[in-house]
Amino acid sequence: MVHVLVVDDHSLMRRVVREVIEKEIDMEVVAEASNGQEAELHAAQTQPDVVLMDVDMPDCTGFEATERVLACSPNSRVIIFTSTHHEQLLFQAIQKGAMGYITKDIEPDALIHAIRCAARNDLCIPGIFATHVLNYLRSYWRQGTPYGGMLSGGISYRTPRRTAHVLPGEEALLADPNAHLPRPLTERENQILDLMRKGRKNREIALELSIAESTVHKHVQNIFEKLHARNRTEAIYLTSIEA
Structure with a gap:
């Protein structure tokens, strides 16, 4: 539906x-x-x-x-x-x-x-x-x-x-x-981007990777900056196109 x-x-x-x-x-x-x-x-x-x-x-x-x-x-x-x-x-x-x-x-x-x-x-x-x-x-x-x-x-x-x-x-x-x-992402940023593709929120990503939620937020902002994306949707879509 x-x-x-x-x-x-x-x-x-x-x-x-x-x-x-x-x-x-x-x-x-x-x-x-x-x-x-x-x-x-x-x-x-x-x-x-x-x-x-x-x-x-x-x-x-x-x-x-x-x-x-x-x-x-x-x-x-x-x-x-x-x-x-x-x-x-x-x-x-x-x-x-x-x-x-x-x-x-x-x-x-x-x-x-x-x-x-x-x-x-x-x-x-x-x-x-x-x-x-x-x-x-x-x-x-x-x-x-x-x-x-x-x-x-x-x-x-x-x-x-x-x-x-x-x-x-x-x-x-x-x-x-x-x-x-676009600039290349680090290994950790790619991990977080993969979890974003699965619909995980920052808090869920932090729990899954055993890191602070504030650290996840910083990585997400770095991902946006490197990909020149305005939001999660753009970041996910742009990297799916490149793949």
Whole structure:
């Protein structure tokens, strides 16, 4: 059963999405939220498999809410669900840890497909946006330029050497293309990452390895820094892609 959290500040949209999802025998809407605070609360309580996240909400953006949800429910997969067709928002969504980006004019079957993709840990984006992603990557290959940054979902990218469409935070990458390359993990960090893949929390890892929980926390932060991951989901996914 795929458990879904629907986050949207419009009750009608939440109702329509729930009706579409619950027609599937293997899907269930476990909670609804109308803002980022509610999304964080429900995610912590229900640990949903997939979160459909609106972008425009009264208390925070969907990107901020995505980070908050993944912090309290690291195994959830977030799909940004918006009315806005804009490639820069797609990259921003993936940078924040989202596994998909779909627009609200999507057909019901395509919505279900996107949820299934996210539940399988597969990146799901509309074809028109996939073309933009490929164009970014092909521009690097044509230039013979090494990858500069890692996006969750296994997409490596760095903005091409053009002034147009430089994403926020990318200026340092343009100056030093190797600045964000992943660094190797120590044996202990690999042990902890393996336990993270099994869904272990810091306290459980500490007990299993007979070390202090504060030590585990420090190792986890080192893992994030070395892999340039924002959270556990990104760290696990990036290393699974490399393997």
